[in-house]
Amino acid sequence: MQRVFNILGLGLASIVLAISLQSVNAQVADTRLPPDVAKALAQAKVPLSAASFEVRKIDGKVDSHSPSLLSHRANVPMNPASVMKLVTTFSALDMLGPDFTWQTSFYTHGKLSNGVLQGDLIIKGGGDPKWVLEYMQEHFKTLQLLGVRHITGDILLDNSIFELAPKDEAEFDGDGQRSYNSTPDGLLVNFKSMLLSFTPDEANQRVWVKSDIPLAGVTVDESVPLYAGGCGDWRSRLRADFSNPNRISFAGSYSASCGERIWPVAYIDPASYAARAVKALYNAAGGRLDGQVRKGNLPANSVLLYHAPSLPLSQIIADVNKFSNNVMAQQVFLSLSAQKSNDNLSSKITSALRGSFEKSRDVVKHWWQRHFGKNKGAASEPLLDNGSGLSRIERITAQSLTELLHTAAKHQHAAVFANSLSVAGVDGTAANMTKRGVANASLGNAQLKTGTLRDVASIAGYATAQSGQRYSVVGIINHPNAPSARAALDALVEWTVVNH
Numbered sequence: 001m002q003r004v005f006n007i008l009g010l011g012l013a014s015i016v017l018a019i020s021l022q023s024v025n026a027q028v029a030d031t032r033l034p035p036d037v038a039k040a041l042a043q044a045k046v047p048l049s050a051a052s053f054e055v056r057k058i059d060g061k062v063d064s065h066s067p068s069l070l071s072h073r074a075n076v077p078m079n080p081a082s083v084m085k086l087v088t089t090f091s092a093l094d095m096l097g098p099d100f101t102w103q104t105s106f107y108t109h110g111k112l113s114n115g116v117l118q119g120d121l122i123i124k125g126g127g128d129p130k131w132v133l134e135y136m137q138e139h140f141k142t143l144q145l146l147g148v149r150h151i152t153g154d155i156l157l158d159n160s161i162f163e164l165a166p167k168d169e170a171e172f173d174g175d176g177q178r179s180y181n182s183t184p185d186g187l188l189v190n191f192k193s194m195l196l197s198f199t200p201d202e203a204n205q206r207v208w209v210k211s212d213i214p215l216a217g218v219t220v221d222e223s224v225p226l227y228a229g230g231c232g233d234w235r236s237r238l239r240a241d242f243s244n245p246n247r248i249s250f251a252g253s254y255s256a257s258c259g260e261r262i263w264p265v266a267y268i269d270p271a272s273y274a275a276r277a278v279k280a281l282y283n284a285a286g287g288r289l290d291g292q293v294r295k296g297n298l299p300a301n302s303v304l305l306y307h308a309p310s311l312p313l314s315q316i317i318a319d320v321n322k323f324s325n326n327v328m329a330q331q332v333f334l335s336l337s338a339q340k341s342n343d344n345l346s347s348k349i350t351s352a353l354r355g356s357f358e359k360s361r362d363v364v365k366h367w368w369q370r371h372f373g374k375n376k377g378a379a380s381e382p383l384l385d386n387g388s389g390l391s392r393i394e395r396i397t398a399q400s401l402t403e404l405l406h407t408a409a410k411h412q413h414a415a416v417f418a419n420s421l422s423v424a425g426v427d428g429t430a431a432n433m434t435k436r437g438v439a440n441a442s443l444g445n446a447q448l449k450t451g452t453l454r455d456v457a458s459i460a461g462y463a464t465a466q467s468g469q470r471y472s473v474v475g476i477i478n479h480p481n482a483p484s485a486r487a488a489l490d491a492l493v494e495w496t497v498v499n500h
Contacts, residue, residue: 033072034495040438040488041477050479051488052078054398055496058409058462058470066406069471069500074402077383077395078476081451082324082429083458084389084396087382088333089317090408090417091367095336098314098416102128102335104139104187107302109156112147120153120291121305123278124298125187127161127338127355128310129331130319132190133213136277139308140285146305150288156296157274159186162334163356182266184330189274191327196248196263198238200226200256207254214280215273216293220248227253234258245269314416321420321449322428326388333387336363357386372403379403389451398474401460405472409462421447421461424493438490441466442497446473457482459489465500 032038033048041051054074057066068074092100103126110119121143125131143149167183182192195212206223224238232255239252245268267273275293282289310316313332320329338355361384372379379400385391408417422428425443429450433439439446448461458476465471473496475489 034070034491034499036438036491036495037488040491041485044481044485044488046477046479046481046485046488048072050477050482051485052076052398052474052476053492054402054472054474055492056402056406056472058406058472068402069496071399074398074474075380077380077397078458078478079392079394079453079456080389080396080401080458080460080476081453081456082326082329082389083401083449083451083460083474083476084382084384084387084391084394085320085324085329086401086404086449086460087364087368087384087396088329088387089320089420090404090411091364092313092332092336093317093413093417094371094411095363095367096313096339098312098413100313102126102310104128104131104308104310106139106143106305106308107298108148108305109299109302110153115147115149117148117151117153119151120156120299121148121151122156122158122296122298122302123187124158125161125185126310127186127331127335128188129316129325129328129335130311131188133281135308136190136281137285140282140287142306142308143282144286148305149286150290152290154291154296155278155282155289155293156298157187157278157293158296158298159274160297161186161338161354163354164334182327183270184327184334185274187274188327188331189277191266191325192270192273193264193266196220196265198224198234198254198258198261198263200254200259202226202256207256209250211248213277214284215267215276216279216283217246217276218248219246221250224250225253227255229255229257231255231258234261235263242268245272314413314420317417318420322422324389324429324450326390329388330386330390333357333360333364333384336360360387361385371407372400389453392453398476401474402472405460405462405474409470409472418447418462421449424448433490433493436487436490438487439494439497442490442493445497446493448473448493451476452483452486455480455482457486457489459493463493463496465497467500469500471496471500 052074053070053072054068055070056068059066105124107122108117110117190213197210199208201208205226207226208223209221211220237252238250238254241249279293319325334355337359364384368381380397382396382400383394385394408414422430424430424446425434430448446463448459451458456478460474463471463473473493475492477485
C-alpha cells in the first residue's frame, strides 16, 4: 500500500512524505515511519527528504522476492559512505571465493651461496591487503632460514600489479596524517602507517613513546613530560610535529590520567615508507644489506625463492567490514581486475595483468548486471569510485543494497559474508551502539556495516527479530547533520528487532 501523509511537529515546514509499506505474512503493514526513527531525525534537525530506508523479510527461498516491510525513498541514489564496502566484499567473495589468497613473492637475481646473495633480492607484491608488521617479520626470518643473510646488491620492491596514479593522502579531507586516508599499493606495507603508544611513568614524571614499527632513518622522541591535569584533548596537548620525514617530535605534554593510549598515524612521506620499513625489518631479522632498498620491477631471469600467502579473503573481508578499513577495501577492489584466471570475470577484464580502479569498476559492473540486471530484482547499478566508500561521488540506493543483502543471504558463502559484519554492541564499528542506548534489544541480534562521512551516516545488514524472523535493514542519511542522526539508524534496527 502506498499512502501520502503529512508529517507535523518536526520543527520544519509541513513535509509531504510518501512511504510504501507492504504486509508480510498477512500482517497489517504499519502506515507510519517508526516513531522513534522520526523522533531521532527531528531531534537532529534532519528532514525526512534527506533519509532513505528499507526493511525487508528474508525468507530463504532462492528465487523469491519478499515484499518490503518499510520502504522510504528506497530507490533514490544516496552516498552510502563505508556501507559501499558491502558491494566490494560480496562481489569479491562471489568471484574469488573465501579461500582466495594474495601472494607476496621473493626472488633472487644473482648467485646465492653460503648465506650470501651476490646480487639483488626482489619482493614482488601481489596486492596483499594486510602485509603488516607481524607477517613481514615472519617472512624476513624465513629469508634467513633460506640462506639470504647477506645481500651484496639491493632489495627491489615491485608494486607493479596495480596501475595507480599518484595521489596525495590529504586529498580527501586535508588530513594526510589520518591512517584512514592511506592509499593502496601493489606492495602495501603496514598500511603506510605506524601506531604510536604512550605509556605514563609517574615515578619518573615521563610518558614513554614507542612506535610499533621501525623505519630506517626515522627517530621518534622517546618520551614527553607528564601533565598533572585531566586527559581532555590529549593529542593536541602533545603538540606533535610530523612534518620532518626523519623525526617525529613532541613539544607538549601528556596527562597521567589518560592512561596508556595508542595513536595511529600515517607516515608523512608515504613514498619512502615501504623502503624504510623493509630495510629496518630486514636488518632487525639479522640480515646484512650492502646496497639500498628501492623501487624496481622484477628483472628477467630472476629465480623464485618462495611465495608468502596472505590471510584468506574470508578473514580479509572481516577486517574490511567490521573495522571499516578503507585501504584494505581498495586493495580488494583493485584485485578484482588483477586476477588472470577467474572464469566469472569478463574476457575483456581477465586479459589484464594489472589492476586499476577503472578496470575494477568494469568488473563489478559486469558482475552486478549478471546478478541484479533486468528481471533480477531491478536494482539500479551502484556508482563506484574506489569501492571503499571514502568518496564524495559513490552512490547506491537502499533498494540495491537490500537486493545485495538478500542475494548474499542465499549465497553458498552466506555465513562468511554475514560473519564479516559487526555484531551490534559487540565488535567492530557497531560496538558503539551500546553507548548510545537506543537499540538495547538489538545488541547481539544484528550484524551490520556502518558508514560515516561528513554529511553521511548509514547502516546496512541483518537483524533477527524477537520472533526469530530475519530481516535486512538499510538506512542512509545524507545531510550536514547526518552524524547527529545516528540514533535514527539505531532506532530503525531496534524497531525491526522488537516489533516483528
